[in-house]
Amino acid sequence: MTTRVLRAGLVAALPLLFAAALPFGGASAADLKSYDSSKPSFWAHPPPDWFLGDETEAQKGLAPPVGPAIPTTAAELQDNLKKIKLPPGFKIELYASGVPQARQMAWGANGTLFVGSFQATNVYAITDQGGKRTVKTIIKGLNMPTGIAVRDGALYVIDVNKLLRYDNAEASLDKMPDPVVVYDDMPSYAAHGWKYLVTDKNGWVYIPFGPPFNVGIPPTSVSQIRHVDLKSGLAEIVALGVRNSVGGDIDPRSGDYWFTENARDWLSDDTPSDKLNHITRMGEDFGYPHCHQGNIPDPKFAMGHKCSEFTPPVVNLGAHVAPLGMKFYTGSQFPAEYKNNIFIAEHGSWNRHKYQGGRIERVVVDAEGKHAKQEVFATGWITGDRDYFGRPDDILQASDGSLLISDDWAGAIYRISYAK
Amino acid sequence: MKFLRMVLLAAIVSLPAQRAHAAADVAAGQEKAKVCAACHGENGVSSMPGIPSLAGQQDQFIQWQLVFFRSGQRPNPAMAPIVGELSDEDVVNLGAYFHSLPYNTKVADGAANAELTAKGKTVAVDHRCSSCHKDDFRGERAAPAIADQREDYLVKALTDYRSVTRPSVGVAAMTEAAAGLSDDDIAAVAHYLATLGPPKTVGASLKTVGPAKK
Missing domain, CATH: 1.10.760.10 (Cytochrome c-like domain)
Structure with missing residues (x-):
């Protein structure tokens, strides 16, 4: 496959990029792609090669699979869950079905489970009356409302380029109030524009900004994680050099923010690895697009940089496992050794000949990010070489210490619990 | 030729078939699809300008479009009243029905330029x-x-x-x-x-x- 030659106008738009690139050797200017993001049309139509990158003939056809249009029925889900393997003493059950494209979850103070969605444009509220659960669509028509959070009675939702606040949400399930725009200094594209929200004890929210393509020199406003004050809208950049992050959590031991990150595609089936990262200093650079998995300089975009310049991952989770939502376990239902472990929902591969991921991973690590080890916690959602009956995408701890898992493929929520 | 085509189609649909067709009822889909024939053709082969043929179409694609019409994400004044009342089950059955129809490989009138x-x-x-x-x-x-x-x-x-x-x-x-x-x-x-x-x-x-x- 030949590399597309840049039009002269696009090269001219970023002269510094090439001036900086050439003295360090590596790829020549003609081999590099860059993107002119100076016009709104760029954000309306991101580059056509953002995910279909420089694939080889052998990689042809490894396009992202699209899940079922209709949520999987409860009867089928009950059957599917029999195939999920867990450590002894743990069990998985269906918590709710009929939740199209369920993504990030958050609890209301009175026990309402709020759930975002991917392309379904909806936010759901799941209520539990004596074990009978009802799924209600409370907001419709948002653009990629994947990320949600609850704080001080308000529901926060990402509408791709706006952070919205719905006050007094739990008491307003029948008719949500008009939202207040809290923060909107965000690009409007959908590709890698979907987000995940994590609030901290000071009332700030972490928001990731992915680049609208597989790999390239990121436009200035993306490939970063920001920290936004929910009261004032003040925003700060807390991490740079981040590709597509759709999951994170605050370590209860240190207050530090940890996040999952999806590595670039089309390099190979087994590299680069997706990552679990830990921010210890404001503005740290995690290497994208120059360096992947802490030790692979990008064939085109290393551009003279060495991997040693960047913060390495705490854990390499594996290639194309797609780590999304994650949580530190703070409950007491699971055995004591699970305390402060990290659970990660791995969405699973698309850009790999034999899918992997599609499971829940457990990471044991100290608060400094040392002595990390990982193991598979729950697995079995992949069927055959390249198909799924479900794809886990977020994790939320319930008040009893069990874990809820959302699945945007099957449109369902599961519950994992432990009993001796 | 026809045999080869059948083999080809079987190979293409075998993977999703196991998943998507689990609960599908082609006969119920056919019943529900009666209203579709006026525009999309008697056997899902359209002869009306601007209206797509649906015969042999990918099951999941049909389902997604019906869901998009139903939710208003794909605005279409002709489809909106028809799909408004469709249940999830109807959507699955309609997908299976149109997929089951023989694919149209008859080249349109007029020679290729x-x-x-x-x-x-x-x-x-x-x-x-x-x-x-x-x-x-x-x-x-x-x-x-x-x-x-x-x-x-x-x-x-x-x-x-x-x-x-x-x-x-x-x-x-x-x-x-x-x-x-x-x-x-x-x-x-x-x-x-x-x-x-x-x-x-x-x-x-x-x-x-x-x-x-x-």
Whole structure:
């Protein structure tokens, strides 16, 4: 496959990029792609090669699979869950079905489970009356409302380029109030524009900004994680050099923010690895697009940089496992050794000949990010070489210490619990 | 030839079939589809300008479009009142029914224009249509069959994707693929796809849908 030659106008738009690139050797200017993001049309139509990158003939056809249009029925889900393997003493059950494209979850103070969605444009509220659960669509028509959070009675939702606040949400399930725009200094594209929200004890929210393509020199406003004050809208950049992050959590031991990150595609089936990262200093650079998995300089975009310049991952989770939502376990239902472990929902591969991921991973690590080890916690959602009956995408701890898992493929929520 | 085509189709649909058809009822879908025939044709082969043929279409694609019409994400005044009352079950059954109909490989009236076909083929390669729609352009899962579709409908569909007036499954794959197409590109690729005719070889396509090589 030949590399597309840049039009002269696009090269001219970023002269510094090439001036900086050439003295360090590596790829020549003609081999590099860059993107002119100076016009709104760029954000309306991101580059056509953002995910279909420089694939080889052998990689042809490894396009992202699209899940079922209709949520999987409860009867089928009950059957599917029999195939999920867990450590002894743990069990998985269906918590709710009929939740199209369920993504990030958050609890209301009175026990309402709020759930975002991917392309379904909806936010759901799941209520539990004596074990009978009802799924209600409370907001419709948002653009990629994947990320949600609850704080001080308000529901926060990402509408791709706006952070919205719905006050007094739990008491307003029948008719949500008009939202207040809290923060909107965000690009409007959908590709890698979907987000995940994590609030901290000071009332700030972490928001990731992915680049609208597989790999390239990121436009200035993306490939970063920001920290936004929910009261004032003040925003700060807390991490740079981040590709597509759709999951994170605050370590209860240190207050530090940890996040999952999806590595670039089309390099190979087994590299680069997706990552679990830990921010210890404001503005740290995690290497994208120059360096992947802490030790692979990008064939085109290393551009003279060495991997040693960047913060390495705490854990390499594996290639194309797609780590999304994650949580530190703070409950007491699971055995004591699970305390402060990290659970990660791995969405699973698309850009790999034999899918992997599609499971829940457990990471044991100290608060400094040392002595990390990982193991598979729950697995079995992949069927055959390249198909799924479900794809886990977020994790939320319930008040009893069990874990809820959302699945945007099957449109369902599961519950994992432990009993001796 | 017909036998080969059957083998090919079976190979293409075998993977999703296990998943998507678990609860589908083709007969119920056929009953529900009576209202569709007025525009989409008696056997799902449309003879009405601007209206797509649905016969043999990918089951998941049909389902997604019905869901998009139902939710209003794909606004269409003709479809809206019809799909408004469809249940999830109806959507699954309709997908299975249209998928079960024999695919139309009868090339549209009028000979293919060689110059337009050549340009259309180049457009298809440049925009990587076969990455999702497969080498024979008969699709897979949610990626629809686009070979031998009505030429005027293909022009309409691509124009709608380009102007972002209809949603793309898979986030924005079609929005992005169509964004850079000129009117001439669209005319050419639509002509190329609409006049493909029956698949001439099966080998290449079987290879792309079979199990991955280790």
